[in-house]
Amino acid sequence: MFSPKDIIDVLAQNVRQTMSPFGxxxxxxxxxxxxxxxxxDGEYLLYTGLMYQFAPYIExxxxxxxxxxxxxxxxxxxxxxxxxxxxxxAGLALMTRARKKSEAGQPLKNVVRLLxxxxxxxGYRPDLDHYSGILLYDMGDQKSFIAHARKVxxxxxxxxxxxxxxxxxxxxxxxxxxxxxxxxxxxxxxPYFDLLNLGPQNADLEVTLHDPCFFGRYLKVSDIPRKVLxxxxxxxxxxxxxxxxxxxxxxxxxxxSPKLSSRIMDIRAKELAEPGKPIxxxxxxxxxxxxxxxxxxxxxxxxxxxxx
Amino acid sequence: xxxxxxxxxxxxxxxxxxxxxACFNCGTCTAVCPLVNDNFPRKMIxxxxxxxKDAILENANELYKCLHCGLCTHTCPxxxxxxxxxxxxxxxxxxxxxxx
Numbered sequence: 001m002f003s004p005k006d007i008i009d010v011l012a013q014n015v016r017q018t019m020s021p022f023g024x025x026x027x028x029x030x031x032x033x034x035x036x037x038x039x040x041d042g043e044y045l046l047y048t049g050l051m052y053q054f055a056p057y058i059e060x061x062x063x064x065x066x067x068x069x070x071x072x073x074x075x076x077x078x079x080x081x082x083x084x085x086x087x088x089x090a091g092l093a094l095m096t097r098a099r100k101k102s103e104a105g106q107p108l109k110n111v112v113r114l115l116x117x118x119x120x121x122x123g124y125r126p127d128l129d130h131y132s133g134i135l136l137y138d139m140g141d142q143k144s145f146i147a148h149a150r151k152v153x154x155x156x157x158x159x160x161x162x163x164x165x166x167x168x169x170x171x172x173x174x175x176x177x178x179x180x181x182x183x184x185x186x187x188x189x190x191p192y193f194d195l196l197n198l199g200p201q202n203a204d205l206e207v208t209l210h211d212p213c214f215f216g217r218y219l220k221v222s223d224i225p226r227k228v229l230x231x232x233x234x235x236x237x238x239x240x241x242x243x244x245x246x247x248x249x250x251x252x253x254x255x256x257s258p259k260l261s262s263r264i265m266d267i268r269a270k271e272l273a274e275p276g277k278p279i280x281x282x283x284x285x286x287x288x289x290x291x292x293x294x295x296x297x298x299x300x301x302x303x304x305x306x307x308x
Numbered sequence: 309x310x311x312x313x314x315x316x317x318x319x320x321x322x323x324x325x326x327x328x329x330a331c332f333n334c335g336t337c338t339a340v341c342p343l344v345n346d347n348f349p350r351k352m353i354x355x356x357x358x359x360x361k362d363a364i365l366e367n368a369n370e371l372y373k374c375l376h377c378g379l380c381t382h383t384c385p386x387x388x389x390x391x392x393x394x395x396x397x398x399x400x401x402x403x404x405x406x407x408x
Contacts, residue, residue: 140398
């Protein structure tokens with residue numbers, strides 16, 4: 001296990017300096033939208049919170065953390081705070097494969113296609129699309145989280161944003177529950193799958209759904225993706241822990257202990273693999289972790305796009 | 309040797325809605341916790357109840373194994389919200405680190 005204090009210090013410094021937990025400049029992270037011809041105005045603002053875009057960097061940094069955990073080198077992590085966020089972030093960006101970065105944007109492109117198909121009136125503003133700060137909240141760095149959340153909320157308020165479409169569970173929870181509580185900013189926040197109207201299809205397929213904790217337990221929206229899937233003729237297998245009793249993928253522990261995260265992930269991956277059907281989820285952290293455990297897991301948006 | 313701080317329960321209210329005293333230590337939270345580890349989070353809640361502030365600070369790193377998955381809160385028969393209490397303890401610990 002790494003020292004949580006060292007991890008928090010580095011994360012908080014990166015967020016403070018660059019608005020990103022990894023310190024990676026935003027122009028290097030958020031490129032998926034460039035070929036999408038998206039309007040900047042609409043009834044809703046599409047808001048990614050950069051979580052899907054971060055997935056390859058999480059994979060890369062966790063890979064390094066894994067090799068240093070419980071070794072003598074782990075104690076050098078505390079010196080990382082002396083490296084400017086942009087510098088370490090740019091280094092991480094350069095070490096991450098271009099193919100992985102490009103793949104990370106695909107679920108977001110799928111979501112755009114699904115929303116267009118459902119005739120949702122939305123726009124996208126890359127200048128407003130920021131990381132929500134949720135990891136600082138989870139780690140208990142309340143002061144840093146609130147300072148960051150206020151910055152993000154103020155930008156949205158100044159742009160007179162009222163309605164927001166989110167994609168991942170972490171950003172959804174932050175904007176829907178935490179921003180009103182800690183910044184006083186209230187938005188109507190809707191996960192993309194709640195706005196889909198894809199018309200009946202008969203895919204005749206069975207999948208195993210993994211509910212992310214924030215969607216299943218905290219926000220209680222598990223029934224919505226199930227209805228969307230049922231409309232396309234996609235059935236769900238029965239597993240032991242699902243919906244509001246879902247099991248964690250282990251992702252939240254990967255920054256302080258990749259070993260612990262991996263142990264929890266293996267248990268969940270086995271549960272999900274039991275019915276022998278493709279595994280579907282809607283969180284980049286869960287998906288990254290499940291794939292690491294060797295699970296045949298895919299994003300909900302890619303399954304939906306395939307069957308419309 | 310750990311000392312007892314009778315004001316700790318009150319001090320923690322700065323960091324979260326402290327519902328630790330509602331807990332009757334049934335252990336459901338520990339049984340459902342994906343960590344399956346050393347009486348977590350029940351042990352930490354017990355520490356709050358008895359004012360063992362030093363014991364919490366000495367075991368602070370243990371708090372960061374918590375996944376914030378919310379299963380303990382979801383199943384707590386006393387609505388003691390163990391997940392929120394652990395998050396409050398993390399905030400308390402971070403504030404302590406920053407002060408020292």
